[in-house]
Amino acid sequence: TPVERARAPITVFSELVLIEYNAVFKFLLAQPELGLVDITKTQITLDSVRLNYVHGIWYEMPPKAEVLAHVDKAGPKPARKARALLVMGKEDPPTVREVLVTLENEGGGLPVASNLEAVNIHSSKWPEVPYNQRPHGVMDQVGQVIAIMKVYEQLNLFLKAAFNGYSYGESCEPKCIGDNYGAYQWLSDDIQRAIYIWFFMPEAAEGDGGYIHPLPLQVLAAGRKDDLSSWEITKWWFNGHFFPSISDLIAAWNADKDGLRTSFRILKPAGAAKLYSNFEARPGPKRGADQPVGPVAYEPYGRRFSVGQNNRVSWLGWQLYVGYLPHYGPRYMDVRFKGERIAYEISMQEALASYGGNDLSQANTVYLDSHWGIGASVRELVQGIDCPMTAAYMDAVTFFKGASKPNLHKNAICVFEHNPDTPTLRHYSYSYQFYGAVPGATLVVRMVSEINNYDYITDLILSNDGMLEVKVVTSGYVQATAFKAAYRDSFGYPLMYNISGTLHTHVLAWKVDLDIGGTQNSVNIHHMKVGEADDGAGGKIYINKYEAEIAETEDEAAYSTSMAAPKIPVVIAESKKNMFGSPRGYKVQLNRPLLNLEPEGYDRSKALGFMKYSFAATKHKDAEAHSSSIYGQARLSNPSTSLTDYVDGEPLRNQDVVVWVNSGLYHIPVAEDAPVTTTTGNSLGFSLVPFNWANESPATDMADMIEITSE
Amino acid sequence: TPVERARAPITVFSELVLIEYNAVFKFLLAQPELGLVDITKTQITLDSVRLNYVHGIWYEMPPKAEVLAHVDKAGPKPARKARALLVMGKEDPPTVREVLVTLENEGGGLPVASNLEAVNIHSSKWPEVPYNQRPHGVMDQVGQVIAIMKVYEQLNLFLKAAFNGYSYGESCEPKCIGDNYGAYQWLSDDIQRAIYIWFFMPEAAEGDGGYIHPLPLQVLAAGRKDDLSSWEITKWWFNGHFFPSISDLIAAWNADKDGLRTSFRILKPAGAAKLYSNFEARPGPKRGADQPVGPVAYEPYGRRFSVGQNNRVSWLGWQLYVGYLPHYGPRYMDVRFKGERIAYEISMQEALASYGGNDLSQANTVYLDSHWGIGASVRELVQGIDCPMTAAYMDAVTFFKGASKPNLHKNAICVFEHNPDTPTLRHYSYSYQFYGAVPGATLVVRMVSEINNYDYITDLILSNDGMLEVKVVTSGYVQATAFKAAYRDSFGYPLMYNISGTLHTHVLAWKVDLDIGGTQNSVNIHHMKVGEADDGAGGKIYINKYEAEIAETEDEAAYSTSMAAPKIPVVIAESKKNMFGSPRGYKVQLNRPLLNLEPEGYDRSKALGFMKYSFAATKHKDAEAHSSSIYGQARLSNPSTSLTDYVDGEPLRNQDVVVWVNSGLYHIPVAEDAPVTTTTGNSLGFSLVPFNWANESPATDMADMIEITSE
Numbered sequence A, B: 001t002p003v004e005r006a007r008a009p010i011t012v013f014s015e016l017v018l019i020e021y022n023a024v025f026k027f028l029l030a031q032p033e034l035g036l037v038d039i040t041k042t043q044i045t046l047d048s049v050r051l052n053y054v055h056g057i058w059y060e061m062p063p064k065a066e067v068l069a070h071v072d073k074a075g076p077k078p079a080r081k082a083r084a085l086l087v088m089g090k091e092d093p094p095t096v097r098e099v100l101v102t103l104e105n106e107g108g109g110l111p112v113a114s115n116l117e118a119v120n121i122h123s124s125k126w127p128e129v130p131y132n133q134r135p136h137g138v139m140d141q142v143g144q145v146i147a148i149m150k151v152y153e154q155l156n157l158f159l160k161a162a163f164n165g166y167s168y169g170e171s172c173e174p175k176c177i178g179d180n181y182g183a184y185q186w187l188s189d190d191i192q193r194a195i196y197i198w199f200f201m202p203e204a205a206e207g208d209g210g211y212i213h214p215l216p217l218q219v220l221a222a223g224r225k226d227d228l229s230s231w232e233i234t235k236w237w238f239n240g241h242f243f244p245s246i247s248d249l250i251a252a253w254n255a256d257k258d259g260l261r262t263s264f265r266i267l268k269p270a271g272a273a274k275l276y277s278n279f280e281a282r283p284g285p286k287r288g289a290d291q292p293v294g295p296v297a298y299e300p301y302g303r304r305f306s307v308g309q310n311n312r313v314s315w316l317g318w319q320l321y322v323g324y325l326p327h328y329g330p331r332y333m334d335v336r337f338k339g340e341r342i343a344y345e346i347s348m349q350e351a352l353a354s355y356g357g358n359d360l361s362q363a364n365t366v367y368l369d370s371h372w373g374i375g376a377s378v379r380e381l382v383q384g385i386d387c388p389m390t391a392a393y394m395d396a397v398t399f400f401k402g403a404s405k406p407n408l409h410k411n412a413i414c415v416f417e418h419n420p421d422t423p424t425l426r427h428y429s430y431s432y433q434f435y436g437a438v439p440g441a442t443l444v445v446r447m448v449s450e451i452n453n454y455d456y457i458t459d460l461i462l463s464n465d466g467m468l469e470v471k472v473v474t475s476g477y478v479q480a481t482a483f484k485a486a487y488r489d490s491f492g493y494p495l496m497y498n499i500s501g502t503l504h505t506h507v508l509a510w511k512v513d514l515d516i517g518g519t520q521n522s523v524n525i526h527h528m529k530v531g532e533a534d535d536g537a538g539g540k541i542y543i544n545k546y547e548a549e550i551a552e553t554e555d556e557a558a559y560s561t562s563m564a565a566p567k568i569p570v571v572i573a574e575s576k577k578n579m580f581g582s583p584r585g586y587k588v589q590l591n592r593p594l595l596n597l598e599p600e601g602y603d604r605s606k607a608l609g610f611m612k613y614s615f616a617a618t619k620h621k622d623a624e625a626h627s628s629s630i631y632g633q634a635r636l637s638n639p640s641t642s643l644t645d646y647v648d649g650e651p652l653r654n655q656d657v658v659v660w661v662n663s664g665l666y667h668i669p670v671a672e673d674a675p676v677t678t679t680t681g682n683s684l685g686f687s688l689v690p691f692n693w694a695n696e697s698p699a700t701d702m703a704d705m706i707e708i709t710s711e
């Protein structure tokens, strides 16, 4: 039960438990000076839309120094606090604030929340955030409804004419068109909030294949400053044409301007092709029908890992705490191998999807998924499909998006040992009839974030040789638009006769607070070069060589990847040597770096600061906890937080180094993206690899190491 | 038995079987005009070293047009031929030739070899190869021995003085020093063959940990032109110093010049550290001791793949023939998915390891492993470690390196289904309470080439959604040298007190003869760009877009990867459209491209033509079968074959397109490379991905596709 769970020993790395969220929420609502309401129980009208409410609550990791003093030196347990994001619409001017609340009595009875602290916006020097940079919430639907209601009759008139009698809104049944919003954006100081809306007509009322059943109709809804009554649709896009108003659209349609009406065709799938957006069985033979299950894992000695209270995972010398933030997603704390801390924190920071297109909505889509809630979007995993039958499960609990109670996501995190079927170490010498090997072994910690249409499968993968990989693969529906033949040359290919996804990026960003032999580390960058040597007979040859340079400052340790000047960065402890005198370290391997091709100085690149560098290392600061923020989405040109601010010339040598990396790819949608995108072949991530951390391969103490000789 | 195996139906894609090799070898030896001897039965002396012998024999894939006419159109079975590489030392001038021999009577009795054909060197316009570009063989030891014998007494005098009484050659027991050669090279028209030799002193007489027990002594042995008696050691390297002769080395040692003698220390491991080069159990606790086996595969419905005669593999709609060439390694022929040919051939072409160092041997090491025999180096795989217990095995048979009979490598190829434990397709919608997925499934075809110190694990990985990946990971001993502290800044880190590997590349190159909807294909290159769009309110924004350009010529389809100008190449059938009018195709995904940093025009780059382009596409020609050759190793500046010659401006549109790709990484040796390099995190390869090849994800006909709805 929740109470029992709360009474389990809560460590400094434990995320909030159910009753802690409840205590904090209750406490916040009871503070008269905050004037907060439970937004889920409040009727939202045009008059009442300026409410004060709680957007989210999460565990505030205490300052690192306090945590380390507690964990490593038996110092006092740091105060347990929760951070809350408050949208303060009733204020004048309206604003967004963050506060801290202290939680007590963990050991004994129910938790008690107390001690409200006003604090800066996390990872920023801002005391507050402009109201219109607030996270998207139920309030936003008000402006949207107002805008649409102003043209409701004309809109339905047009819809029925263009789309075979289908209509929109009340009493549309059974021929209903739906709407959905893509991104929204601060367009100017006058138009501080505008939403791109698109319409769809699914094949079936159930299921959300609607994502790949868009209609060629999109609009921009916007209002002037904070005047909700001013919201209106300011731009119409229909089948490749832009119109300033619905009247202009209808007039053009009636006049058949440029063949708008007579050349218009909506091709819909028929017969078996109607299944294309779902997972129902297709007609025809099935592959694997006689043997529907392939190899499944069996553990002859039982499970080799353990999952403790508070999401502490242990396996073959590895140990870590699995956590999450509702916005940023997975965070893994105090990651240790063979008893030594490798990383204090490894955490996701952002998931970007930036689109293209020559319509209204796709062209303007830039998703920063921290805003939409990477961690709050985890859900129950399906045993045997999302994770093997041998997996263990943990729950996640989040409070986000203007909820009134914490959301318990049962079995949203799975842990399993995966046999890679490849030996970790291996050599066979036929000249000496000698074979040696250590079999492969990995542990996977998996969460899947379902951010509306898209599914991000995030794995932390530990190896028996001390390597650690973070890997993300994507699936889910592409965000689609009306297809035109010219798209093939610029944006994407049809998934269906008349629709297409459009070209987009996926970029994931992470924070990696490596602590190698303590917190005092440096970054040793190996610059790959060509050197010269002698062939032994006086001839000059070119050879491989590197120049290893320890970055003196943060600026020397921040760079974009270039294939012509490859770099291998290693986080080292200069004063901690292995048996052979090399500074102990871990290499950071970028598995799929992607550059941002936007022109220098583009103002909307500011919210994409996390991808300005392929690799960056900065001095740890509690106040620089994240490389992106929940507030960037609403105003790309003015994020509260940017990694670029952290890289400010500070000395980096023998400091508490924090590494920031990203990984990305281009996704050109094709027919094979239906019903959903495949996970195969498109993994993103990075690896951490022992680099003189040990004296020999850390896999050599595995009990299953084997040597076969001819004797 | 061999006879039965030969009587099994032999397809046009079958590699030679044992008795075919024997028949060809016997036939060749019986041709008086060739004057060939069985080199394994010939006493090699200074006088007899110029012998004519067979270096290798392999199956000559018939011209593609003949194969397709036979396979696709029931045309006649092409003549079955073997190619033999003949080193013709007795000729004047000595030379290297290749010949074809026809094999008959496959269906009935024993095969009969007949019809000797003189042909050009494969994949070249050369009728023959200069004798001193011949593949390395037993003959080379003669020059080496002659050179060493000239200084034998002085050398042993020095060895005993420098290395604690250890010596070399006869009667050294029990304190023996060994030697090994690194690369060899054509240094000038006068010195056409020179060998870099290094000395080692292993901890134990058994096992080949000798690779990581080098002594700081290396020499260059060379001879003038073809005069074997002229071979001598022309350069000495000891502990960082170069000497023209052993007398100079000894004189400097005796005079303690620059502290040569008094500052010299060989630090050897003691106690448990002595285990560092082998796989014997280390002292102390073992990880996994109580549970030594993790998850193993169990197949509740039995094996889902089949391995037929002649290495034909089938699995869930996939089908291919698994083959190999002794030099180039794995080749997969007639790869089909759902009955359609995807690739006529996918084959490894080269495995390069190019080193650095400030010594003699490492600095001059450039290995082109086709020369050393990627395919001939496959050996029996260890069940349960190299491949899971559920794997099936196939044999490989090669005839290479001056053998006198074919080498049967039992169980050298394994095939197994691997559960990736990640769904191929997956979406969960919490708003609609809708879940759909197709579980992941892959088939792996594995070969491991043990090229002396190094182990290349090559996997062909097929997915249930039509994706195909070729992936290579490496393990094995690094090639090591004496370590100096300055190495850390340039070449590598110590594996042991006094020794170190040195920085090197691994570059793998492949040929991918995609045939999409037939042989008439084009290459559509998607150039990633930034475009402009309107924010709907008159503001300009930047968006993602691509420019798709079909390469008109080979030159337009050959490029080095640049992160600032990303390209996605797709091989398409312009006239074959999917249901939605897009040309059917497969995307070629470069998983880890590496650029060659050697300066433009460097003459030894010529043998590295396979890595001049990250991606190249050329018009198929039977005469352009490979992108590298066995003859490049001996003379890097004059390879018989180079990919760069194939890219010569020919029209490429609607041609039989062949794609050439590579993948590489830098390996900085560290302490963790002992005992052997880890396989984790360093995979190389490429992927082939359906790109409008189908009308929806090809995984949707899997019997285990699942849909869960709230109904």
Ligand SMILES: [Ca+2]
Residues within 6 Å of the ligand: A554, A618, A619, A645, A646, A647, A648, A649, A650
């Ligand atoms: Ca800083």
Ligand SMILES: [Ca+2]
Residues within 6 Å of the ligand: A344, A513, A514, A515, A516, A519, A521, A620, A656, A657, A658
């Ligand atoms: Ca740190």
Ligand SMILES: [Ca+2]
Residues within 6 Å of the ligand: B554, B618, B619, B645, B646, B647, B648, B649, B650
């Ligand atoms: Ca050509």
Ligand SMILES: [Ca+2]
Residues within 6 Å of the ligand: B344, B513, B514, B515, B516, B519, B521, B620, B656, B657, B658
């Ligand atoms: Ca082709």
Ligand SMILES: [Cu+2]
Residues within 6 Å of the ligand: A474, A478, A504, A506, A667, A677
């Ligand atoms: Cu995508």
Ligand SMILES: [Cu+2]
Residues within 6 Å of the ligand: B474, B478, B504, B506, B667, B677
């Ligand atoms: Cu290597």
